[in-house]
Amino acid sequence: MRRKAAALLLGLELLAGLQAQNRxxxxxLPAAFAVERTSSGSIRLNLPASxxxxxxxxIFAGDPAVAQDEFGNIFxxxxxSGGAIWVNTFDTHTQNWGSWLPAGGAxxxxxxxxxxxxxxxxxxxxxxxxxxWITNYTAGIGAGQEKGFQSWTLGPGHVKGEPSLLSGTDRxxxxxxx
Numbered sequence: 001m002r003r004k005a006a007a008l009l010l011g012l013e014l015l016a017g018l019q020a021q022n023r024x025x026x027x028x029l030p031a032a033f034a035v036e037r038t039s040s041g042s043i044r045l046n047l048p049a050s051x052x053x054x055x056x057x058x059i060f061a062g063d064p065a066v067a068q069d070e071f072g073n074i075f076x077x078x079x080x081s082g083g084a085i086w087v088n089t090f091d092t093h094t095q096n097w098g099s100w101l102p103a104g105g106a107x108x109x110x111x112x113x114x115x116x117x118x119x120x121x122x123x124x125x126x127x128x129x130x131x132x133w134i135t136n137y138t139a140g141i142g143a144g145q146e147k148g149f150q151s152w153t154l155g156p157g158h159v160k161g162e163p164s165l166l167s168g169t170d171r172x173x174x175x176x177x178x
Contacts, residue, residue: 032048033045033046033047033048033074034046035064035066035074035076036064037060037062037063037064037078040059041058041059041060041061042055042056042057042058042059042060043055043056043057043058043060043064043076043078043088044056045074045076045090045097051095054090054095054096054097056076056088056090056097056100057097057100058078058080058086058088058100059080059081060078060079060080060081060086061079061080061081062078062079062080062109062110062111063078063110064076064077064078065077065078065110065111065112065113065123066113067113067114067115067121068115069115069119069121070115070117071092072092072093073089073090073091073092073115074089074090074092075087075088075089075090075113075115075121075137076088076089076090076113077103077111077113077123078111079107079108079109079110079111079125082106083105083106083107083108083128084102084103084104084105084106084107085102085103085104085105085107085111085123085125086100086101086102086103087100087101087103087113087121087123087137088100088101101147101149103123103135103137103149103152104149104152105125105127105133105152106127106128107125107126107127107128107133108125108126108127108128109125109126109162110162111123111124111125111163112124112125112162112163112164112165112175113165114165114166114167114173115167116167116171116173117167117169117171118171119138120136120137120138120173121136121137121138122134122135122136122137122165122167122173123135123136123137123165124155124163124164124165124175125163126159126162126163126177129158130158130159130160131154131155131157131158131159132154132155132159132163132175132177133152133153133154133155134152134153134155134173134175135149135150135151135152135153136149136150137149137150155175155177159177159178160177160178161177161178162177162178163175163176163177164176164177
């Protein structure tokens with residue numbers, strides 16, 4: 001049976017007083033948002049009702065994964081029909097999407113993404129042989145930073161389920177799979 005409904009994922013709620021990089025302190029970031037893959041396969045960011053939805057474009061076969069950094073920037077990762085993972089950033093200051101960047105890979109299922117306190121963004125996914133992989137993404141938002149990915153690193157063993165990522169207060173990234 002083919003699934004027709006779009007997937008809806010809730011974003012992370014921001015802590016009170018958390019401000020985006022280069023924002024006027026009087027402006028509040030959205031307290032909640034949702035990212036979805038529409039019926040046509042494009043990615044859309046839904047902000048609070050007072051703001052219009054922001055179409056991120058492109059066509060994806062996999063449901064999106066979303067993370068938000070301490071500055072309010074929203075990172076979205078999704079898998080295309082060929083299994084490649086793509087990442088885009090929504091800048092909450094300018095209210096604009098960046099460009100979709102290929103992270104590569106022949107992956108299946110839904111990718112996981114997490115933003116860390118030190119500005120890193122990590123992705124995890126499983127390949128077609130049920131092995132999991134992890135990579136680091138630099139968003140290039142800060143001064144002197146360039147956008148890009150590290151090489152994918154193979155994790156131990158075979159997995160059955162989708163990955164989950166968590167960033168700890170110790171600045172470590174923890175991955176879980178079933």
